[in-house]
Amino acid sequence: MERHDAAVSLLASQVKQFYDRKKQFRIYHGSTNSTRQSQYWPDSMVDTSRLSNVLAVDTEKKLALVEPNVPMDKLVEATMANGLVPPVVMEFPGITAGGGFAGTSGESSSFKYGFFDRTVNAIEMVLANGDIIQATSIENSDIFYGAAASFGTLGVATLLEIQLIDAKPFVELMYFPVTSVEESVRKFEEATADPSTDYLDGILFAKDNGVICVGRLKDKPDVGVRVQRFSRSTDPWFYLHARKLIAKSNKPVTEAIPLVDYLFRYDRGGFWVGAYAFQYFVTPFNRVTRWALDQFMHTRVMYHALHKSGHSKRYIIQDVAVPYEAAGEFVDYLEKSFGHYPLWLCPLRQRGQSEYSPHGLMAQTADPNAPTMLLNFGIWGPGPTRRRAFVDANRELEHKVHELRGQKWLYAHAYYTEQEFWDIYDRKEYDALRAKYHATYLPSVYDKVKVDVAAEEQALKESWKIWVLAKFWKVWPLSGIYGVCHAAIGGDYLKLRGKKKLA
Structure with missing residues (x-):
């Protein structure tokens, strides 16, 4: 803890300097699993990238003491060595504990x-004025609840105490074929009601063709159940494997998957987004090419390439959730507006740190009739090629989700106007927390997640260099090659060279 305390003390002094000057800063983590364009000038950031250690695992209390930049694979490795695992593990191994807390991860x-x-x-x-505090559901409970999903706009989380549960070596996964959204919802409700269910999600390959995956932790596979892995370069991508299984049989299929392989089963290929890279480079998409290019098809590398290539501005990459009863209407809308398949389905218990607490950006306690469960849709695929049409498509999606009383997760591009955003989220509670904890000089959540389309258009009008570059990067396949080369070389893809003075 001495090393940790020294690092936090140094961080607090840096934050205080920003506070004394009332100068905005961004938190630099060293990597990102957001699709938002995140870039950092060295003189306008605080660096938490070295806070990346699991400090303790308490096997009796089933707790882990974790610094914010511990990625999920490192956390799982440390806890499983003690026979434990976090109850919620984000499905990309590079997502960090701090990112999962300060963002929204289901x-x-x-x-x-x-x-x-x-x-x-x-x-x-570390509060925005440099003070260091501890927060729990009892002590400083308002900021404990409020910091969740606040995207670092209330201060800098430097340590988390995370619950753990007993781990088992395998997940017994049952693949249930479904032929409609309504059948998918019924299967989700049935599996949720079964206390033996530990994991639950699904994939729609078409409106009338999908699979619901129900997982249970197991000590060993039952007799006759084959073991399937997904982490090696020779293993199949999970979604392709699931589609192949249900194509062979209209009955449920059961497999045993090593726990770590299950938790990160979508890492290779980034669910199925990696398939679009093969399309972009006009490369055959088969088992041999996936094996040959496997090093580029893990999410850490893919995020690197995505940010350097600028392709996040060309693809619809959104996670949204709607009430179960609206799922059918929403799929009809998605099919008509985007035509993207597969779609990821994931049922979510709709509450943040406490269903009783009014604090927290995502609490949305104003609606006492809000449903307990929402169905998350992962919508990932090419968008319209014209920038204005791309923006309009994203805005229509946001409006549809709001119309259906759903939610959109803010790791991705947000196109709300400021008024639209604060009509959804509780600005009164949020601003009160920012004032109480000295954070009003920091960027707000809206400032951090918005896509400023007007500023983009103005820059194109005012700078011929920006206009020429924008045209240049549209020439196939320049931006893709640039992104892949940077990902292959590695190194930092978020820091900007030189200095830029911010207010």
């Missing part, structure tokens, strides 16, 4: 446990 166990932040018992924070 995965295939969230039908039972809720969002990742709900599995956090306590946090240490």
